[in-house]
Amino acid sequence: MFELSQEHEDFRKVVRDFAEKEVAPHIAQWDRDEHFPTDLVPKMGELGLFGLVVPEEYGGSAGEGQGDFTSLCVAIEELGRVDQSIGITLSAGVGLGINPILTYGSDEQKARYLPDLVAGRALAGFGLTEPEAGSDAGATRTRATREGDDWVINGAKAFITNSGTDITSVVTVTARTGTNDDGSARISAVMVPSGTPGFTVEPAYHKLGWHVSDTHGLTFEDCRVPASNLLGTEGDGFKQFLKTLDDGRIAISALAVGCAQACLELATGYASTRVAFGRPIGVNQGISFQVADLAVMVEAARLLTYKAAWLKDELHEGRRTVREVKHAAAIAKLHSTEAAVTATRIATQVFGGNGFMEEYPVARFYRDAKILEIGEGTSEVQRMLIARGLGLPQA
Amino acid sequence: MNIVVCVKYVPDAQAERTFNASDNTTDRENVDGLLSELDEYAVEAALKLVEAGEGEVTVVTVGPDQAADAIKKALQMGADKGVHVKDDAIHGSDAIATSLVLAEAIKKIGSPDLVVTGMASTDGTMGVVPTMLAERLGLPAVTYASELTVDGAKATIRRDGDVSTQTIEATLPALISVTDQINEPRYPSFKGIMAAKKKPVEEWSLADLGVEAGQVGLDAAWTKVEAFAARPPRSQGEIVTDEGDGGKKLAEFLASRKFI
Ligand SMILES: Cc1cc2nc3c(=O)[nH]c(=O)nc-3n(C[C@H](O)[C@H](O)[C@H](O)COP(=O)(O)OP(=O)(O)OC[C@H]3O[C@@H](n4cnc5c(N)ncnc54)[C@H](O)[C@@H]3O)c2cc1C
Numbered sequence: 001m002f003e004l005s006q007e008h009e010d011f012r013k014v015v016r017d018f019a020e021k022e023v024a025p026h027i028a029q030w031d032r033d034e035h036f037p038t039d040l041v042p043k044m045g046e047l048g049l050f051g052l053v054v055p056e057e058y059g060g061s062a063g064e065g066q067g068d069f070t071s072l073c074v075a076i077e078e079l080g081r082v083d084q085s086i087g088i089t090l091s092a093g094v095g096l097g098i099n100p101i102l103t104y105g106s107d108e109q110k111a112r113y114l115p116d117l118v119a120g121r122a123l124a125g126f127g128l129t130e131p132e133a134g135s136d137a138g139a140t141r142t143r144a145t146r147e148g149d150d151w152v153i154n155g156a157k158a159f160i161t162n163s164g165t166d167i168t169s170v171v172t173v174t175a176r177t178g179t180n181d182d183g184s185a186r187i188s189a190v191m192v193p194s195g196t197p198g199f200t201v202e203p204a205y206h207k208l209g210w211h212v213s214d215t216h217g218l219t220f221e222d223c224r225v226p227a228s229n230l231l232g233t234e235g236d237g238f239k240q241f242l243k244t245l246d247d248g249r250i251a252i253s254a255l256a257v258g259c260a261q262a263c264l265e266l267a268t269g270y271a272s273t274r275v276a277f278g279r280p281i282g283v284n285q286g287i288s289f290q291v292a293d294l295a296v297m298v299e300a301a302r303l304l305t306y307k308a309a310w311l312k313d314e315l316h317e318g319r320r321t322v323r324e325v326k327h328a329a330a331i332a333k334l335h336s337t338e339a340a341v342t343a344t345r346i347a348t349q350v351f352g353g354n355g356f357m358e359e360y361p362v363a364r365f366y367r368d369a370k371i372l373e374i375g376e377g378t379s380e381v382q383r384m385l386i387a388r389g390l391g392l393p394q395a
Numbered sequence: 396m397n398i399v400v401c402v403k404y405v406p407d408a409q410a411e412r413t414f415n416a417s418d419n420t421t422d423r424e425n426v427d428g429l430l431s432e433l434d435e436y437a438v439e440a441a442l443k444l445v446e447a448g449e450g451e452v453t454v455v456t457v458g459p460d461q462a463a464d465a466i467k468k469a470l471q472m473g474a475d476k477g478v479h480v481k482d483d484a485i486h487g488s489d490a491i492a493t494s495l496v497l498a499e500a501i502k503k504i505g506s507p508d509l510v511v512t513g514m515a516s517t518d519g520t521m522g523v524v525p526t527m528l529a530e531r532l533g534l535p536a537v538t539y540a541s542e543l544t545v546d547g548a549k550a551t552i553r554r555d556g557d558v559s560t561q562t563i564e565a566t567l568p569a570l571i572s573v574t575d576q577i578n579e580p581r582y583p584s585f586k587g588i589m590a591a592k593k594k595p596v597e598e599w600s601l602a603d604l605g606v607e608a609g610q611v612g613l614d615a616a617w618t619k620v621e622a623f624a625a626r627p628p629r630s631q632g633e634i635v636t637d638e639g640d641g642g643k644k645l646a647e648f649l650a651s652r653k654f655i
Contacts, residue, residue, distance in 0.1 A: 010471065010588050018582050048585035061586045071585060 002310035008074050015075045018047060019082035027083045027212065031364055034204070034211045038166050040086070041093075045120020049075045049090055054102060058114035069247070069316070070309040073254035077305075080258025081265075084368035085212030087255045088375075092161040092213075093117070095248040095376075097124030100172050100189065104232030104240055109191065113170055125163035127173035127218055128241050131156055135381050137174070138238060142220065144175035144190050149227050151177075151190050153198070153220040164201040164216040168194050171218065174237045187237035191229040198223030209367035246326050248376040249333040250312060253305040256336035256372045259365055260301055263340075263347035264294040266362050270351055281350070290346050297343055301336035308332040327389040334382035337372035344369040396450035396545065396567075398441040399507040401497055401528070402434040402469050404462035405518040412518075418613060419620040420487050421518060423459065430465040433513035435580035436573050438469045440543055441511045443578065451475040453504055457485060457496045463596070470591035471583030477596035478504060484601055487613025490519070494527035496611060499604035501532060509550065510570040514539055522572075529570035537565045541576040 004012075022043060030037055044050065052067035052075065054060025061067035072094060080087030098117050101109060101124065116122035133139035142155025153175055157163075163171050170193045178186040192199050202217040232240055271282030271291055281287045308328040314320040344366040348355035355362045373379045388394060406412045406426040413422045430438075441452045454469040455478040456462045466477035480500050488496070501510060510532065515522035529536030540552035550569050554561045555576065565571075583591070601608060609615060635644045649655045 007588050007592065010467075010583075011585055014471075014583050014588065046584060047582050048587075052585060061584075061589065066589055067585055 002307060004070065004074070004306065008071055011071055012074050012078055014047070015049070015078040016081070018043075019079050019086070023079070023082045023086050027086075028358070028361075028364075031083075031085070031211045032358070034206070036089075036165055036212060036214045037086075041089070041123060041165075041167060042120040044090060045118065050094055050098065050120055051118040053094065054098060054114060054118050058102075058110060059118040060114075068313045069250070070306060070313055073250060073305060073309045076251055076254040077258040077261070077302075080255040081262045082258075083212065084255060084259055084365065084372075085210045087258055088210060088213050089123075089162065091248070091251040091255055092125070093123050095251045096126035096244065097162060099247060100126060100231060100240060100244050101170075101191070103243070104189070104236075106228075108228075109231070113191075116169060122167050122169035123162040123165050123214075124169060125160045125171040126241075126244065127157035127160045127163065127171050129158050129160070131158045131217075134158075135378055137241065138185065138187065140174050140176055140185065140187055142173060142175040144177050144188065146177070146227065147224075150224045151175075151227060151229065153190065153192065153223040153225070155220050157218040157220075159205070159215055160218055162214050163218060164204060165214045168201075168214075170194065171199075172231055173218070173220070174241055177234055177237075180235070186235045187241075188234045189231040189237045189240055190225060191231055192220070192223060192225055193229075196223055196225060208370060209364070210371055245376055246322075246329050247312065249329040249382075250305065250308045252372060252376050253301070253308065253329070253332040253336040256333075256340035256369075257298065257301045257305050259340040259369055259372065260294065260298045260336070260343040262365055263343040263362065264291070264298050266360075266365075267291050267294055267347040267350040270354075274352075287350060290350065294343055294346055297339040301332075301339045304328075304332040304335050323389065327386065330377075330382045330385040330389070333377065334379055334386065337369075338379060340372050341369045396444060396448055396508045397505065398445060398450065398452050398509045398511055399501050399504055400434070400437050400441045400452060400454045400469065400474065401510065401512045401524070402438065402454050402456050402465045403431045403513075403516045403518075404428050404456060404458045404465035405431040405516055408432070408517045414620070414623045418487060419623060420613070423461065428461050428464060430468040431513060431517045433515060433517055433575060434465070434469075435472070435513075436575055436577050437511045437513045438472050438474060439578045439580040440540075440571075440573050441509070442473045442581075444509070444543075444545055446473075450508070453478060453507070455480070455497065455500050455504065457481075457488075457493055457500070459486070466596055467591060468583065470594045470596070471587045472581055473583075473587055474594075476594055479596060479598045480600075480604065481598060482601040482608070482611075484608035484612050487616060488611045489616035489618050490521055490523045490527060491617055492611035492615055494524050494531055496601070496604065496606055497524070497528050498531035499606055500599060501528075503599070503604060506568065508567045509545070510534065510568075512570070512572045514572045514574045525570060525572035532570065535565040535569045536572075537563055537569055538572040540571050540573045543571060543573065543577060 051060030052072040053062050055062050076087050076091045128137050144151040144153045172191050176185045177188040198221045200219045205215050271287050274281045311320050311325045311328050315325050347362045348366045351362050354360050410426045415422050452474040453476050454474045456465050457480045512525045526536045539554045541555050542553035544551050548567045551564050
């Protein structure tokens with residue numbers, strides 16, 4: 001069976017220490033101000049967080065017995081335990097920003113972008129979702145047309161993470177580049193550097209949660225990039241993003257574990273100290289059983305997450321199949337994110353009126369959790385994938 | 396430049412700390428331990444010097460089995476090798492015995508250009524081991540450095556006092572203790588954690604150092620903890636009621652505590 005190594009546990013301690021010292025003291029203020037802490041990103045880079053799945057030649061630490069997907073999940077969980085926005089900044093930074101470039105980029109593209117992304121000097125985004133194409137991402141309307149040595153892009157993307165920070169260097173977007181023989185859209189991924197004329201980053205959204213994470217709509221009006229900015233092979237975009245999302249799901253699952261873990265710790269502490277009717281509220285089974293349930297949720301979510309991460313690392317070493325990982329990733333994401341949402345509801349209830357106050361972090365976790373069930377594939381989409389994996393008949 | 400950094404494994408200062416009832420020594424069973432935070436500054440200072448030039452950083456600790464964690468953390472931060480002196484006879488040693496063991500260990504390591512320590516430990520907080528160690532090694536003791544530069548065979552430090560700031564020079568080899576103002580200790584990176592696995596750590600006993608068991612430990616200690624008691628819970632602070640003179644009263648209060 002799989003287990004976390006001593007090095008994973010040592011690394012967990014360091015990231016926890018980092019999150020408690022560099023994030024926790026400021027997070028309430030950042031959240032109130034909807035402030036993206038640009039200065040934190042290079043510090044995360046120094047810790048090696050962006051390079052865990054990137055080979056050494058680009059400044060990372062990946063390799064057998066070295067950095068791996070599991071260690072990335074540990075980092076996301078521990079950041080997410082202190083704040084979900086910071087956790088998603090890492091998760092999206094690696095999973096959506098770095099991963100497609102690393103997996104499909106040419107040597108030249110990799111050499112150009114990865115060192116800065118790994119060091120935390122830059123961030124990259126991945127633009128798949130559109131106002132009219134979310135779960136059904138294949139319905140992409142954004143178009144890239146070849147004109148001479150350029151791709152000319154027109155269209156819009158919605159809800160793109162890390163796309164508008166001061167250090168965002170590039171956004172990879174999916175676009176139609178033609179029509180397949182069967183009439184379906186040919187989708188390709190094109191890299192659009194920040195500041196390219198015709199590429200507009202719309203003002204940041206005001207969100208229910210994830211206030212500290214950077215999210216923007218993007219518009220493209222006759223936006224020209226060189227033909228060499230195509231990522232991978234023309235027409236492969238659909239396959240590419242499906243694969244990118246599989247990995248992202250495990251990362252979101254780790255983020256959900258951090259959320260549930262925080263709820264468990266906060267609720268345990270409060271239930272032990274808050275006095276009502278002359279005794280700590282945790283004396284009542286009505287409270288203690290709910291806290292016990294939180295512990296079970298955390299444990300189950302964590303096991304499913306690290307099982308999926310382990311499978312992914314094993315796949316990387318050629319010892320597992322893509323199908324196994326896909327299935328485990330969807331199961332983990334579905335279970336962990338729903339557990340996290342439930343956990344925030346329970347924790348907030350344990351805190352009573354204080355749980356509704358922004359002075360208490362449970363309130364922030366309550367707002368932050370909901371998106372976990374939506375981003376990188378909704379719970380419904382996860383169920384579709386799981387059902388498909390079971391071989392059930394498809395529409 | 397070769398540097399030895401002395402590091403101590405201490406009970407987590409954030410946690411509830413207690414003593415053993417049997418011999419009034421620190422209870423290590425019921426509390427997590429870690430590298431003394433004040434020693435992280437010493438490790439960082441040494442790493443910075445070596446990274447700017449060349450040489451090796453060796454960390455040495457005197458402590459029980461778990462003290463290996465303090466060495467590990469320093470190696471993860473980037474130190475090159477570790478020495479762990481452990482011996483049941485060391486249990487309960489005071490600063491005098493600790494400095495003796497450290498001095499013998501440092502002699503065995505070789506003749507470093509610099510010995511760097513934190514300014515005190517976060518548990519004992521006596522802050523005397525650095526000077527005792529310098530005395531035993533016959534090195535200049537340059538203590539409480541809030542800034543440190545080394546140029547050739549000369550070390551220069553800044554020492555901040557209450558009323559003055561001193562600039563002090565010493566010729567190498569020297570012993571330097573550093574304050575928490577000197578730098579921002581780094582977090583171990585993931586690479587550092589993986590690299591630490593392969594770094595050598597030697598374990599020495601008292602016999603390896605030629606120190607007699609009778610020279611150390613609780614019985615040889617010059618000082619003894621007679622009794623211990625938990626600090627009473629904090630009493631409520633003084634409330635200043637503003638009757639038009641609130642500012643003045645506040646200032647008087649702060650002045651009486653020497654805060655201003
Ligand atoms: C804060 C935030 C950050 C994001 N970051 C990114 C990013 O970086 N990059 C990116 O590309 N996208 C990003 N997204 C977009 C996100 O992935 C999508 O919102 C998500 O996939 C859902 O798509 P949608 O919003 O279009 O909802 P829809 O697809 O319109 O879904 C609406 C509802 O219908 C359900 N539904 C849809 N189809 C079916 C079906 N066949 N069967 C059953 N139910 C169905 C869905 O589950 C959902 O409940 C982000 C979103 C948010 C809110």
